Amino acid sequence: MSITTIEGCAIATVDDARREIAAGHLVLDGDRIVAVGEGPAPVQWKADHRIDASGKLATPGLVNCHHHLYQWATRGYAQDATLFEWLVALYPVWANIDDATVAATARAGLAALARSGCTTSTDHHYIFPRHAGDLLAVEIDAARAIGVRFHPCRGAMDLGVSAGGLPPDAIVEDRDAILTACAEAIDRHHDPSPGARVRIALAPTSPFSVSRELMVETAELARRRGVRLHTHLAETDDEERFCLERFGVRPLQYLDDMGWLGDDVWLAHCVHLNADETARMGATGTGVAHCPTSNGRLGAGIAPVPALLAAGAPVGLGVDGAASNESGELVDELRAALVLARAKAGPRALTARQALELATRHGARCLGRDDELGHLSVGALADVALWDLSDLGYAGIADPVFALAFGPLRPVDLLVVGGEVIVEDGELRTADPLTLAADLARESRRLAKAAP
Structure with a gap:
């Protein structure tokens, strides 16, 4: 094992005691943290690599709880649209994605996340054109190449326009085929062991694109196989009206009635929750992926983050799809979460330290990894920004x-994932950004030409 010492930096551990150190050290032995403390590293640790981090701040690697990587090829579309208008405009474009699109977008998106301090990311991929190949495997390969920890969600849509849903019929899948694909994704890619680089979650896309039967059967499959559940919820007023008209209840009640709340579930957005629903989220331990920039870009509103935290719900941060957050960098979301919470509820609504917790410890809890990610503690994984x-x-x-x-x-100055340096001196070390940009531009042009 290689031992690395990081010395002379301020440290925000986000550990159980929320320790902060003005000038201290971290010792990494292989993929684990073995020492954190004041001053220089103890002499017992004979470092193979020593990093002088004077004038710098060490934090846990950031955790991205919600993304749609394929959308990097369609940034800048539907610039002034609501969510439903934006989806209607983009579904026909996304119908043409394939393995080349996902390879280029996943590498570009994960590279941007790494440069913004992110060591662990999820992705909610839910469009699988019949000609496109194994897109989940393609983005998992991209994550391995960039070097980040990855929790992709096998998404799905089976409720097309002809059945009263929002997506075009051409891009929805058969329910039995979806469940088979979900089981195969778990078999092929899910690693439940400590220190895992890849874990799978199951993620029917949203109430307006998925049947009740698929929601129920997916939850049964996920719990039988021991993987987590994810979906979009309560993002817009349009969604609320859709659920009331189609199901007779508000979005959260719809999920609750199907057994979809619990500490093995995290939900994207949750902008439109009332006080009782917020309390229910906390009581069940259901997580939230807060996506402040995307919610602002689409005019969806501001999630009740302070109330969710007070209720005991874990609230992580997500950049969301790059077509509704053209930056796609996670550190940006710390400030967005802070300023939107304060704009809504005053300057004490959220502190800088709470925002850092959203991006680290809470995000790890949403993904079921808070035992070893999201904090700088002895025994935790060596994921450091x-x-x-x-x-x-x-x-x-x-x-x-x-x-x-x-x-x-x-950009982050140094990023370490499992003891391996991914970003150094602000530069990505695992891929050439110019090549990533050229590949992404090529795929963006190709989709634009194929668009109806």
């Missing part, structure tokens, strides 16, 4: 966590 705060833009801000959350947005 190091932020350079010596730049002019941070000068004079004495509080490093506040500086990270409210100061200028910068």
Whole structure:
């Protein structure tokens, strides 16, 4: 095993005690953290690599709880649309994605996440054109190439327009085929062992694109196989009206009636929850992927994050699809979460430290990894983000966590995943950004030409 010491930095551990160290050390032995403390690393650790991190802040690697990587090929579309308008405009374009599209978009999207301090990401992939190949395997290969930990969700849609849903019939799948594909994805890719790089979740897409039967049968399959559940919920007023008209209940009640709430579930958005629903989320331990930039871009509203936290629900951060968040960088969401919460409920609604917890510890809890991710503790996985705060833009801000959350947005200086360096001196080390950009531009042009 290779031992790396990181010394001289401020450390926001986000551990059980929420320790913060003004100038301290981290010792990484292979893929685990073996020491965290004040001052230089103890002499007992004979470092193979020593990193002088003076003027920097160490945090746990950030955790992205919701994404649609394939959407990187369609950024800039439907610029002033609501969610339903945006989906109607983009579904026909997405119908033409294939393995080349997903390879290019997944690599580009995961590279952007890595450069923004993200060590673990999920992805909610739910469009599987018949000609496209094994798209889940393609994006898992992309995650391995970039070097990030990956929790892809096998999404699905079986409720097309002819059955009263929103998606075109041409891009929905048969329910039995979906369940077979979900089982195969678990068999092929899910790793339940400690330190896993890849884990699978099952994720029917949303109440307006999925039948009740698929929701129920997917939950049964996931719980039988010991994997987590994910879907979109309560994102817009349109969705609420759809659920009331079609099912006679609000979106959260619809899920609750099907047994879809629990500590093995996390839900994207949850913008439109009332007080009783917020309490229900906390009582069941159901997680939330808060996507503030995407919600703002689509005019969906602001999720009740302070109330969800007070109720005891884990609330992680998500960048969401790059077609509704053209930045796609996770550190941006810390500031977005802070300013939107404060704009809605005042300057005490959310603190900088709470925002960091959303991006780390809460995100790990949403993905079922809080035993080993989202905090800098002895025994935790060696997933570390190091932020350079010596730049002019941070000068004079004495509080490093506040500086990270409210100061200028910068790429992470150093990113370590399982003890392996992925970003160094702000530059991605696992792929060539120029090649990634060229591949993404090619696929974007190809989709645009194929669009109806």
